[in-house]
Each structure stands twice: as C-alpha cells, then as structure tokens.
Amino acid sequence: xxxxxxxxxxxxxxxxxxxxxxxxxxxxxxxxxxxxxxxxxxxxxxxxxxxxxxxxxxxxxxxxxxxxxxxxxxxxxxxxxxxxxxxxxxxxxxxxxxxxxxxxxxxxxxxxxxxxxxxxxxxxxxxxxxxxxxxxxxxxxxxxxxxxxxxxxxxxxxxxxxxxx
Amino acid sequence: xxxxxxxxxxxxxxxxxxxxxxxxxxxxxxxxxxxxxxxxxxxxxxxxxxxxxxxxxxxxxxxxxxxxxxxxxxxxxxxxxxxxxxxxxxxxxxxxxxxx
Numbered sequence: 001x002x003x004x005x006x007x008x009x010x011x012x013x014x015x016x017x018x019x020x021x022x023x024x025x026x027x028x029x030x031x032x033x034x035x036x037x038x039x040x041x042x043x044x045x046x047x048x049x050x051x052x053x054x055x056x057x058x059x060x061x062x063x064x065x066x067x068x069x070x071x072x073x074x075x076x077x078x079x080x081x082x083x084x085x086x087x088x089x090x091x092x093x094x095x096x097x098x099x100x101x102x103x104x105x106x107x108x109x110x111x112x113x114x115x116x117x118x119x120x121x122x123x124x125x126x127x128x129x130x131x132x133x134x135x136x137x138x139x140x141x142x143x144x145x146x147x148x149x150x151x152x153x154x155x156x157x158x159x160x161x162x163x164x165x
Numbered sequence: 166x167x168x169x170x171x172x173x174x175x176x177x178x179x180x181x182x183x184x185x186x187x188x189x190x191x192x193x194x195x196x197x198x199x200x201x202x203x204x205x206x207x208x209x210x211x212x213x214x215x216x217x218x219x220x221x222x223x224x225x226x227x228x229x230x231x232x233x234x235x236x237x238x239x240x241x242x243x244x245x246x247x248x249x250x251x252x253x254x255x256x257x258x259x260x261x262x263x264x265x
Binding site for chain 2: 003004007011014015018019021022027030031034037038041044045048049050052053056057060061064065066068069071072073075076078091092093095096097099100103104107108110112114115117118119120122126127130131135138142145146148149150152153154156157159
C-alpha cells in the first residue's frame with residue numbers, strides 16, 4: 001500500500017519536474033528542476049529496494065552532473081543576448097507523442113509474467129560480488145573509460161597554445 | 166498494487182519528455198539536460214526489470230550507465246565550453262557549417 005502511494009507521489013514529482021526541465025524558458029530554473037527530478041528518481045530506486053543505487057543517484061546525478069551542467073550554463077550564458085525561444089517545428093512535438101503512444105500501448109498490451117526466482121538482495125555486497133566475479137572485465141573497462149573521458153575533457157576544454165589574446 | 170508495467174510506463178513517459186527536450190531546445194546545455202532525463206528513464210527501466218526478475222544484472226548495468234553518463238556530461242560540457250570560446254554562442258541550430 002505504502003509502495004503504491006510512494007510510487008504515485010514520486011511519479012508525479014519526476015514527470016512534473018521533467019516537464020519543467022524541457023519547457024522552462026529560464027534554463028537555470030530548468031537546471032534546478034533537473035535536480036528535483038533526479039532526487040525523485042532516487043526515490044523510485046528506493047521504492048524498488050535498491051538503496052545503494054538511490055544513494056549513487058543523489059551523489060552523482062543530483063550532486064555532480066546537475067551542478068556541472070549549471071556551471072556550464074553559467075559560464076556560457078550571455079544575459080544581454082539570451083534567446084530563450086525553441087525550435088517550433090512539427091516534428092519536435094509529433095515524434096515524442098507518437099513514440100509515447102507506441103511505447104505505452106506496447107507495455108500495456110504485453111503479458112508480464114511474474115518471476116519465480118528467489119528474492120535477491122540489492123545491497124552493496126551482492127553488487128560487489130558481481131563486479132569482482134562475472135563483470136570484472138566490464139568493471140575495469142569503465143574505470144578506463146572514466147580516465148579517458150577525464151583526459152579528453154581537459155584536452156578539449158583548455159585553451160590552445162598561441163591563441164591567447 | 167504496483168506492477169512492472171507501472172514503472173515501464175513512467176520510464177517511457179520520461180524518455181519521451183527527454184526526447185522532446187532534445188528535439189526542441191536551442192541551447193546546447195538544455196539539450197544535455199534532456200539527454201540526462203533519457204539516461205534516467207533507461208535506468209528506471211533497468212532497475213524495474215532487475216527488481217521484478219529478481220536478478221542483480223540490471224542493478225550492475227544501472228551503475229555502469231550512471232558512470233558513462235558522468236563521463237558523457239564531462240566531455241559534453243567541455244565541448245560546449247570549447248564551442249563557446251570559438252564562436253561566442255552555443256545555439257546548436259546555428260552550428261551548421263558541416264551540413265553542406
């Protein structure tokens with residue numbers, strides 16, 4: 001019972017803040033709504049018995065990614081010549097609406113069978129066991145990807161030699 | 166009673182909102198924000214399947230997706246800053262030199 005109440009409350013929070021993210025004229029307010037949306041998604045994870053993932057969601061998404069995006073917005077924002085209008089062509093509205101109809105129709109028509117397996121624990125211990133046994137190669141590759149993207153971001157964002165005014 | 170399809174519908178709606186943002190935003194940072202919404206909808210999907218199939222594979226994938234999203238947004242913001250330094254604006258509909 002409480003699960004359904006929490007689910008509907010969090011869904012309302014997530015969808016309304018996501019609507020604000022894509023529609024708000026002020027991009028800074030859109031970024032603040034993005035943080036609210038991430039916290040709502042963290043609540044959804046808690047509802048799905050994954051507290052570790054919820055904590056990671058708050059730390060990485062709401063804490064790091066949203067703040068990085070807000071910094072990027074503030075560094076590139078020109079108050080004098082800010083243009084807030086959107087592309088208003090038909091495809092931008094038609095494609096998402098058609099896709100939503102298709103996806104929701106498919107989901108509601110499909111037969112979802114309940115799993116007969118044993119309930120599993122989504123805690124840190126089972127995740128760590130999985131990463132150190134089955135998914136070890138993928139785990140190391142993600143570490144490599146993080147290093148590569150860190151170096152790539154530094155190289156892309158720095159000033160080129162000789163272009164200083 | 167909340168079933169798998171409730172979470173899947175939530176995820177589908179969130180994905181389509183993110184798609185709408187990607188298609189209609191003019192500011193590159195706004196597009197990155199909408200892409201993050203789409204990442205989140207995929208994560209909800211993975212975690213819902215993981216919960217209802219009683220398997221930790223979806224949880225493991227979720228953490229990978231969060232990591233890749235962090236890497237993506239780092240490089241994305243670096244690109245946006247680089248474009249802003251060269252062109253003094255980040256409106257993506259005007260960055261069309263390569264389109265012939």
